[in-house]
Amino acid sequence: MQVDLSDRVAIVTGSSRGIGFATAKRLALAGAHVVINSRQDDPRLAEAAEAIRAVATTQILPVAADVGTAQGAAALVKTAFESFRRVDILVNNAGLLKEAPIGMIGNDDIRALIDANLGSVLNMTQAVSRVMARRKAGTIVNLTSIMGRRGRAGQFAYSASKAGVIGATLAAAKELAKSGIRVNAVAPGYIETSMTGHITADQKAALLTSIPAGRAGTPEDVAAVVCFLVSDFASYVTGQVLGVDGGMIA
Amino acid sequence: MDLEARVLKVFKEVLEIKGDVDPSTLKYNETANWASLAHITLVAALESEFDIMLEPDDILAMSNYAEAIRIIRKAANAS
Numbered sequence: 001m002q003v004d005l006s007d008r009v010a011i012v013t014g015s016s017r018g019i020g021f022a023t024a025k026r027l028a029l030a031g032a033h034v035v036i037n038s039r040q041d042d043p044r045l046a047e048a049a050e051a052i053r054a055v056a057t058t059q060i061l062p063v064a065a066d067v068g069t070a071q072g073a074a075a076l077v078k079t080a081f082e083s084f085r086r087v088d089i090l091v092n093n094a095g096l097l098k099e100a101p102i103g104m105i106g107n108d109d110i111r112a113l114i115d116a117n118l119g120s121v122l123n124m125t126q127a128v129s130r131v132m133a134r135r136k137a138g139t140i141v142n143l144t145s146i147m148g149r150r151g152r153a154g155q156f157a158y159s160a161s162k163a164g165v166i167g168a169t170l171a172a173a174k175e176l177a178k179s180g181i182r183v184n185a186v187a188p189g190y191i192e193t194s195m196t197g198h199i200t201a202d203q204k205a206a207l208l209t210s211i212p213a214g215r216a217g218t219p220e221d222v223a224a225v226v227c228f229l230v231s232d233f234a235s236y237v238t239g240q241v242l243g244v245d246g247g248m249i250a
Numbered sequence: 251m252d253l254e255a256r257v258l259k260v261f262k263e264v265l266e267i268k269g270d271v272d273p274s275t276l277k278y279n280e281t282a283n284w285a286s287l288a289h290i291t292l293v294a295a296l297e298s299e300f301d302i303m304l305e306p307d308d309i310l311a312m313s314n315y316a317e318a319i320r321i322i323r324k325a326a327n328a329s
Contacts, residue, residue: 070306074305078303081303082303082329085301126306127306130290130294130297130303131297131303133294134294134297134298
């Protein structure tokens with residue numbers, strides 16, 4: 001089974017590293033032109049573009065924008081549209097993780113988490129759905145988290161933001177189906193990225209005991225599932241939340 | 251077809267207006283069929299007709315036909 005995304009245009013938010021980078025690379029290798037994105041202050045964006053260009057032959061366009069704001073999301077979609085005259089795929093990956101016990105989470109941190117993890121999904125979906133609707137076709141994949149389904153002590157605000165992404169996915173799938181737009185979510189479990197780099201060896205050992213597959217996931221594990229969901233192989237799949245967690249929720 | 255005629259054509263198609271209409275009477279939440287969901291359809295149709303992308307503030311400000319003409323003209327001139 002070979003996914004073919006030739007001539008399609010994808011936007012992957014938060015794609016300078018980790019799952020976003022792996023996803024952008026995977027989509028490019030499948031033939032898509034990819035708009036990669038990170039916040040304005042991320043120097044890794046240009047490096048990420050070069051790294052993907054080194055292995056893929058499609059166009060890679062780096063665009064710095066804060067998609068946690070409506071203006072940033074609109075600017076990103078507008079740049080993508082003006083560059084390629086179409087957008088077929090959106091992967092809402094941008095997000096951040098902050099841990100703190102309940103009662104110790106500052107309002108600024110709550111706001112930052114909600115804007116980055118949930119606001120970005122709302123903003124980007126609003127901006128891109130009109131462009132996709134023109135062609136009566138498009139597909140959106142939102143990155144939620146196993147924490148949005150199960151919750152985790154110490155990740156009160158993060159879990160809430162990721163649960164919100166699931167609600168947004170389900171509502172958007174219903175509302176946008178008539179416009180030919182599919183909307184799904186992927187819920188990674190424990191994936192080894194810089195975002196989980198703070199986990200201690202003891203914590204990691206404990207986590208691994210809860211994973212039936214017996215190993216941590218990789219960004220490539222998640223990217224492969226996203227690539228399937230945006231492909232024509234999933235053309236009748238919408239409104240689903242697909243776990244990529246080695247069986248943690250089995 | 252000039253810009254105003256193209257805008258009116260889109261309005262009539264999206265809002266399912268049969269026959270002649272006085273464009274100055276077209277107002278959001280007052281004209282039949284022009285409510286929130288139809289507004290997004292209208293915006294998408296206008297963007298498609300003129301091959302433009304509107305700003306979020308402009309979408310919210312497009313509350314009547316005259317505003318639509320002003321916003322579309324501004325966006326079309328900028329593209």
